[in-house]
Amino acid sequence: MTRRIRGISGPTVSVEFSGLKLYERLYVGHAMLTGEVVRLDRDRAVVQVYEDTKGLGIDEPVNIVGMPLTVRLGPGLLAGMFDGLQRPLKRLREDMGPFIIRGKQMYALDHMKRWRFSPLKRKGDDVRTGDILGYVEEGAFKHLITCNCDGRIVWITDGEFSLGEPIGKLEDGKEIFGCHEWPVRMSRPYKRKFPPSEPLVTGQRCIDFLFPIARGGTVILPGGFGTGKTILEQAIAKSADVDIVVYVGCGERGNEMADLIDEFATLSDPWTGRGLMERTILVVNTSNMPVAAREASIYTAATMAEYYRDMGYHVLLLADSLSRWAEALREISSSLEEMPGEEGYPTYLASRLSGFFERAGVVETLSGRIGSLSMVLSVSPPGGDFTEPVTQACLRAAGAFLMLDTSLAHRRHFPAINYFQSYSLYEKDIVRHFNEQISSEWAGLMQRCRELLQAEERLREVAEIIGVEGLQDADMILMKVAEMIRIEFLCQNAYAEDAFSPPEKTVSKIREVVEFYDSSISRLREGVSRNQ
Amino acid sequence: MRLSEHIYSTITSIRGPLLFIDEVFTARIGEVVRVHSPDGRIMDGEVLKIDAKTVLIQVYGETRGLDIENTSIVFADTVKKAPLSTDIIGRIFNGSFAPIDGLPMFIPEKWSPITGFPINPSARARPEEFIETGFSVIDGLNTLVKGQKLPIFSCAGLPSKEVAAGMLKNAIIPPVLPLAKGGEGGFVNRGKGDFVVVFVAIGLTYHEYSFYMNILGEMKGGFVAFVNMADEPVMERLLAPRFALASAEYLAFEKGMDVLVVITDMTNYCDALREVSTAREELPGRRGYPGYMYSDLASIYERAGRIKGIPGSVTMLPIVTMPEDDITHPIPDLTGYITEGQIVLNRELHQKGIFPPVDVLPSLSRLMQRGIGEGHTRGDHRKIANDLYKYYAKGRDLRRLEAIVGRDGMTDSDRQMLDFADAFEREFVNQRMERRDVNETLDIGLNILKRFSLEVR
Ligand SMILES: Nc1ncnc2c1ncn2[C@@H]1O[C@H](COP(=O)(O)OP(=O)(O)OP(=O)(O)O)[C@@H](O)[C@H]1O
Ligand SMILES: [Mg+2]
Numbered sequence: 001m002t003r004r005i006r007g008i009s010g011p012t013v014s015v016e017f018s019g020l021k022l023y024e025r026l027y028v029g030h031a032m033l034t035g036e037v038v039r040l041d042r043d044r045a046v047v048q049v050y051e052d053t054k055g056l057g058i059d060e061p062v063n064i065v066g067m068p069l070t071v072r073l074g075p076g077l078l079a080g081m082f083d084g085l086q087r088p089l090k091r092l093r094e095d096m097g098p099f100i101i102r103g104k105q106m107y108a109l110d111h112m113k114r115w116r117f118s119p120l121k122r123k124g125d126d127v128r129t130g131d132i133l134g135y136v137e138e139g140a141f142k143h144l145i146t147c148n149c150d151g152r153i154v155w156i157t158d159g160e161f162s163l164g165e166p167i168g169k170l171e172d173g174k175e176i177f178g179c180h181e182w183p184v185r186m187s188r189p190y191k192r193k194f195p196p197s198e199p200l201v202t203g204q205r206c207i208d209f210l211f212p213i214a215r216g217g218t219v220i221l222p223g224g225f226g227t228g229k230t231i232l233e234q235a236i237a238k239s240a241d242v243d244i245v246v247y248v249g250c251g252e253r254g255n256e257m258a259d260l261i262d263e264f265a266t267l268s269d270p271w272t273g274r275g276l277m278e279r280t281i282l283v284v285n286t287s288n289m290p291v292a293a294r295e296a297s298i299y300t301a302a303t304m305a306e307y308y309r310d311m312g313y314h315v316l317l318l319a320d321s322l323s324r325w326a327e328a329l330r331e332i333s334s335s336l337e338e339m340p341g342e343e344g345y346p347t348y349l350a351s352r353l354s355g356f357f358e359r360a361g362v363v364e365t366l367s368g369r370i371g372s373l374s375m376v377l378s379v380s381p382p383g384g385d386f387t388e389p390v391t392q393a394c395l396r397a398a399g400a401f402l403m404l405d406t407s408l409a410h411r412r413h414f415p416a417i418n419y420f421q422s423y424s425l426y427e428k429d430i431v432r433h434f435n436e437q438i439s440s441e442w443a444g445l446m447q448r449c450r451e452l453l454q455a456e457e458r459l460r461e462v463a464e465i466i467g468v469e470g471l472q473d474a475d476m477i478l479m480k481v482a483e484m485i486r487i488e489f490l491c492q493n494a495y496a497e498d499a500f501s502p503p504e505k506t507v508s509k510i511r512e513v514v515e516f517y518d519s520s521i522s523r524l525r526e527g528v529s530r531n532q
Numbered sequence: 533m534r535l536s537e538h539i540y541s542t543i544t545s546i547r548g549p550l551l552f553i554d555e556v557f558t559a560r561i562g563e564v565v566r567v568h569s570p571d572g573r574i575m576d577g578e579v580l581k582i583d584a585k586t587v588l589i590q591v592y593g594e595t596r597g598l599d600i601e602n603t604s605i606v607f608a609d610t611v612k613k614a615p616l617s618t619d620i621i622g623r624i625f626n627g628s629f630a631p632i633d634g635l636p637m638f639i640p641e642k643w644s645p646i647t648g649f650p651i652n653p654s655a656r657a658r659p660e661e662f663i664e665t666g667f668s669v670i671d672g673l674n675t676l677v678k679g680q681k682l683p684i685f686s687c688a689g690l691p692s693k694e695v696a697a698g699m700l701k702n703a704i705i706p707p708v709l710p711l712a713k714g715g716e717g718g719f720v721n722r723g724k725g726d727f728v729v730v731f732v733a734i735g736l737t738y739h740e741y742s743f744y745m746n747i748l749g750e751m752k753g754g755f756v757a758f759v760n761m762a763d764e765p766v767m768e769r770l771l772a773p774r775f776a777l778a779s780a781e782y783l784a785f786e787k788g789m790d791v792l793v794v795i796t797d798m799t800n801y802c803d804a805l806r807e808v809s810t811a812r813e814e815l816p817g818r819r820g821y822p823g824y825m826y827s828d829l830a831s832i833y834e835r836a837g838r839i840k841g842i843p844g845s846v847t848m849l850p851i852v853t854m855p856e857d858d859i860t861h862p863i864p865d866l867t868g869y870i871t872e873g874q875i876v877l878n879r880e881l882h883q884k885g886i887f888p889p890v891d892v893l894p895s896l897s898r899l900m901q902r903g904i905g906e907g908h909t910r911g912d913h914r915k916i917a918n919d920l921y922k923y924y925a926k927g928r929d930l931r932r933l934e935a936i937v938g939r940d941g942m943t944d945s946d947r948q949m950l951d952f953a954d955a956f957e958r959e960f961v962n963q964r965m966e967r968r969d970v971n972e973t974l975d976i977g978l979n980i981l982k983r984f985s986l987e988v989r
Contacts, residue, residue: 007584099655254837257656384860412925
């Protein structure tokens with residue numbers, strides 16, 4: 001049955017009420033814009049529209065699709081680039097040229113493409129939800145196809161298939177396909193969760209050495225404009241030691257994404273040597289694309305990330321920037337005329353955020369494998385003021401806080417991670433790991449490095465007044481060495497060879513500096529003057 | 533299409549630029565309406581919100597003189613569109629796209645929605661071709677590239693007008709020549725054939741107006757101007773940049789031209805946005821600006837860019853006057869969050885008589901790296917830029933020490949660094965109204981480095 005539009009305000013539309021369910025997906029208007037029921041009142045349903053509502057008219061028809069907002073999961077997501085609703089941007093472009101026109105439905109996956117399926121179950125086997133039926137080769141990855149229902153297999157294919165045709169059948173007549181739909185706002189099930197305890201090597205010395213992060217952990221990168229959030233996110237996307245990377249450009253710049261696409265196409269994964277794009281999925285909803293789709297984009301990405309996690313992979317989700325997501329939430333909330341909380345954000349901001357952070361973690365999958373989903377999320381506080389609601393809500397939920405500092409960025413100290421105020425709750429576990437796996441000196445050197453930086457900070461005030469020349473010899477050496485730590489060790493130019501630093505290089509670099517300091521001090525004690 | 537045109541005289545309320553109309557049968561979001569005022573004026577408006585039979589309309593024009601009984605509204609069944617043709621080049625329009633240069637209206641080749649459509653991110657080509665502005669601090673240290681959006685952050689009383697004028701007159705796209713070894717090759721000045729400047733002035737005072745009219749007069753073509761005066765309707769401040777960008781996109785992506793859009797002053801734009809938002813009784817955000825200001829500004833700034841497989845480009849230089857000289861004020865702050873870098877003007881440099889008074893330290897062009905060097909500008913560009921920045925930053929740091937211990941208390945090398953910083957400001961940054969090509973710019977920089985034995989190897 002067709003309903004009619006009764007009112008339109010920004011990205012929300014109100015519709016005649018009869019028989020609609022909450023979170024049901026709809027096609028809105030003659031242009032068939034994707035929408036979702038977000039509120040039911042006594043006399044009307046309110047629909048959030050994921051595309052630009054310009055041109056939409058009163059009395060236009062609204063049709064029910066049935067499911068909530070979902071994404072399509074199956075082979076062919078890797079190396080893909082999607083908008084916030086998982087529409088494939090490259091095919092969209094082939095279809096309608098360089099500009100995005102509204103109301104175009106397109107499946108994320110190519111249903112014509114043929115894949116080779118290798119079964120791991122046979123006719124007559126009993127299977128349950130989450131069991132692995134077989135796999136296809138998606139590039140270098142074994143893409144596991146799992147079962148969505150319980151039953152006995154009466155037929156299963158071995159060989160080529162496309163996503164439009166069944167690959168098997170159960171006794172009760174149910175057909176099995178190589179892809180399926182999953183509601184984006186529902187996290188995918190797993191058997192159990194473990195606390196994050198294994199390192200996620202980023203290749204960034206400042207992170208790996210001072211604020212190490214864990215697979216399955218959550219990290220936030222707040223910083224004012226120009227402090228290097230995007231560059232850092234991209235550097236981590238390039239060199240993180242994970243199997244699969246999902247990168248979300250959430251309400252940010254188009255040129256940045258063009259740059260990333262061109263660059264990733266030419267680079268390779270430093271750990272495997274394979275093309276970087278082969279392990280990457282991009283979700284892009286730039287700042288000028290519809291806000292409601294921006295709000296959905298992080299969920300679209302998380303769902304795809306969980307899908308690969310469920311195959312037993314280590315997946316990293318990077319989002320730039322979570323603040324733009326929160327602002328989209330605020331825009332939608334205000335068009336719904338909800339009661340605003342702090343700074344106009346809806347009162348459920350914090351619970352939505354922590355719900356999203358909860359989708360990270362190390363899990364045992366339904367099929368008994370271990371997979372992880374880690375998150376590195378940038379935050380863009382207005383005016384660089386960290387007391388604002390989004391940063392504060394993130395701080396409560398995240399496991400690591402890498403504070404990007406405007407004054408470091410102005411001095412072109414990049415990555416501009418404030419080395420005093422940042423922290424990682426994973427530090428203890430991960431340092432133990434590095435101590436065992438990389439170098440037994442790791443923890444000791446880390447301590448020394450921190451002490452030197454703190455000592456410099458204390459001396460700096462003195463030096464400001466009397467000049468560096470006026471310091472005592474030992475202090476002077478300390479200042480020099482701390483400067484070496486800052487400039488040669490903590491700084492890492494994203495545009496140079498040094499952009500990726502494996503842990504072995506990281507520890508040997510800091511060892512050199514600390515040894516240099518120790519030998520200079522002991523020579524000073526032996527009476528050699530500082531200039532020598 | 534609707535079969536019949538409805539005329540409504542069912543206005544229930546008028547608030548500033550907003551009208552509420554009742555008993556409307558059919559309307560679309562963004563639909564253009566004609567408002568017929570009792571004194572015979574006709575103005576355009578746009579549908580903002582529909583709630584059952586009540587429609588909220590925003591009027592682009594002076595609402596003074598409207599009344600509830602005798603004002604009538606006609607729905608036009610179309611969204612707001614811009615008339616386009618290459619005949620707009622050389623012309624001056626107001627914020628509603630009506631000519632104000634005394635010449636007749638041109639005949640449009642086509643009409644396009646003024647809000648445009650977002651560029652598919654996978655269709656974007658990354659910006660990497662150098663645009664020469666003629667200013668050393670920009671070309672040398674904060675290079676602008678085609679498709680970039682790079683704002684100028686100014687303060688009240690600083691000569692942002694003169695900087696804008698310099699851009700209007702001097703910016704060119706130098707043809708890329710195969711450069712001789714070590715970057716000795718040069719550029720020849722090319723005509724402005726495929727290069728057009730779109731100039732958008734929002735909320736101009738009469739004084740500024742006559743200044744810019746003189747500049748446009750000297751330019752003799754190669755521009756399109758949209759001028760909204762301070763005493764003209766606030767709504768036109770929101771329209772002018774959109775008309776300008778629809779024109780820029782048309783010239784760039786349909787006619788293959790390289791378009792530089794100079795907008796002054798985005799602060800007036802944002803204030804207009806706040807005024808309208810307040811009239812709509814929306815919940816105010818920081819300092820009273822609406823919560824959607826980021827998305828709204830992005831819908832303007834993000835229209836800069838290049839497209840794969842299509843010649844032409846839209847590059848944007850918005851000018852933002854920072855209220856209270858505060859870079860964390862929402863207008864410069866949100867601008868900085870959307871644009872690709874910033875050029876920051878500084879009061880102290882202005883007082884020293886330096887023009888353009890650009891403070892190099894907080895300024896940055898984020899897309900510079902791809903637009904300089906061999907094949908773009910000169911092989912030694914990156915090195916010269918890095919060294920100038922590094923030593924100048926050092927010199928500036930030492931000025932603070934100098935203030936404490938005095939010049940005599942400093943080492944020779946520190947004193948030399950202070951002198952370098954002075955020379956850099958006086959000779960490199962400062963250039964009055966003279967135009968320098970990038971070769972001269974780099975040579976001047978190189979000479980200062982050499983003079984202080986900070987040679988580039
Ligand atoms: N690791 C780095 N090495 C070299 N330069 C860097 C590095 N990180 C940042 N930069 C410089 O800082 C600029 C701004 O960085 P970036 O675009 O990441 O900022 P951002 O925090 O994402 O800003 P915004 O919030 O406006 O998006 C870059 O264009 C680059 O010039
Ligand atoms: Mg960024």
